[in-house]
Amino acid sequence: MSWVFLTDTRVYKLKKPVRHAFLDFSTIAKRRFFCGEELRLNRRLAAKTYRQVTPLCRNASGGFVLGGEGRAIDWLVEMNRLPQTDMLDERIRTDNVTKHEIGKVAELLADFYSKLEPEITNGDVYLRQLVKEQRINRAILLRHEFGLVDIASDTLDMVDNLLQRSRPWIEARVASGAIVEGHGDLRPEHVCLAEPPQIIDCLEFNRSMRIVDPYDEINCLGMECDILGMPWIRPRLNHALDNRFPYRPDTGLLALYGGYRALLRARLCIAHLLERPVRHAGKWRPLAIRYIQQAERECLSSRSPGDRILKNVSGGA
Template sequence: MMGHRQIADLAAKVRFLSDPAAYGSGTTHVDARETHMSWVFLTDELVYKLKKPVRHAFLNFSTIARRHFYCGEELRLNARLAAETYRRVLPLRRDVSGHFTLGGSGRVVDRLVEMKRLPQGDMLDARIGSGRLTAAEINEVAKTLAAFYVHRQVEIDDGGAYPRHLIGEQRINRAILLKPEFALADIASGPLDIVDALLQRLRPRIEARILCGAIVEGHGDLRPEHVCLCQPPQIIDCLEFNRSMRIVDPFDEINYLGLECEMLGAPWIRPLLVQALENRLPDRPDAELLALYGGFRALLGARLAVAHLLETPIRHPEKWRPQAIRYIKQAEREIFSVRSRSVRKSTPVCGDA
């Protein structure tokens, strides 16, 4: 939560950055958009991100020094998959008369990440929606991601962060989705129970994958709206604020991107993504583990949807419960192949059955 002074200070910065005059004579329009953790300002050719002075269990942007550090991390980490998009960290200053300035003199009062503006119509979610999408374009994205994962250092010493993250987030999934005010218990309890049971039973397989080098530091938030189908593909908005949340099984992360594409109406994308990764990383998880990954991610999506209803003020209140229901139904589909089987044969931990 932000204090009154922080709220007022942030509001003043947002007003300044929403004015085209802040960016010089070449800027004619600014589209200001608020997210949970940032304000994003889209100008004619560039984009500027201002992190909010917030603190949560999973991130801390509460001071200028911390926001500066994480702006640098955002630049560094996104250079891995979007080097042509992320440009620099820019100081926001306040001069002696109290006016904000970009590029002028005065005391630094915050930092911005400056990015090239990507064509909205070429983002993967927009392409799926318009039907302007080819298998060749998806294969290009898949090859880019597969090469990215192949070149990541394996996380053995820090790999334990991955199962801890799954278990901890699933605990929060259950707490949020079963809140009485959301009236989701009837449809959410079953998938939550199955994913809980799978997490407990399959944890040894995940831990074995850590030991055999299958876990890496990945992107952390791989969704269609973060993939631009330009040349070369730009995969943006890496989760910069918490390294432990980037420690992941690549098959979990790429399967999640495919799941989100499926929910947008393009189920044919997921097999291409997974196959491209398997071509470079032959230690594909077995079907049960992939079902767990998909079920967990879908329930996480449901939880993040209804969590918007806990905010003050609530933005677009009519949107979030129906979206959560869609994710819960997707979770059911993800775990359908394993939920009715009480006895299963053992399977290799670093390869297919």
């Protein structure tokens, strides 16, 4: 969806003139607007990284220049370049993450979520988004050309069942103000263990994808850390939320969140095989299978999936 240009100290992100069901960058005006949204949203968690929206101009001699005088023909987001060696996924791979560093990330996120306005009026967007995306998960993962039917069918059924049983409790969380406008794409590769921590690449192009339960989003980040080999990170992230919010989801609802997110990641992996040309063709199916297997583990993490979804939510049983 974007081209990213790197210098020694800066990053410039130029949005491609594309339109999909979930985003529209088809005009210069829309690309300028979403550059502004990317700057605004990401400054919430990475103020030291996101600098400005910069015009790409054509000057009098017909050349191109960033900023300066001339006719603006497009717009870019300008950022400070973060050290790749300090990104969380890279630190996990090199076994170089401390409890203190994760504690600072957890506190940053907990403070962020606790200050957001509840999405009570628009909170039902969250449930509709879960249902819609799970339907797409099923449609993509069960396409016969991917050879995942035998691998994915039972897990898709488990997530469907958990989602159906969890609807009343998700609705109760919406009514109690637990749903907020969060990050939308919280993954280890978007977390920099700098001083202070910087959390980048908030999903700017579709607000409905940012309407989340904080426990869903932070649990997903923890799950990705599990997959990379550091399972101790997830409980520390969740515990930071426990200190700010009056109640947390039961293991059943967390099982739904984890299973759903893992299947979504599996789908996004396998969808690369629908691109033309396909890049890194041998990578995507094994990675999708890994996420499907993780989704099964997430679903089975509750002893009675769907029966003990949420005990202490307002209006719950």
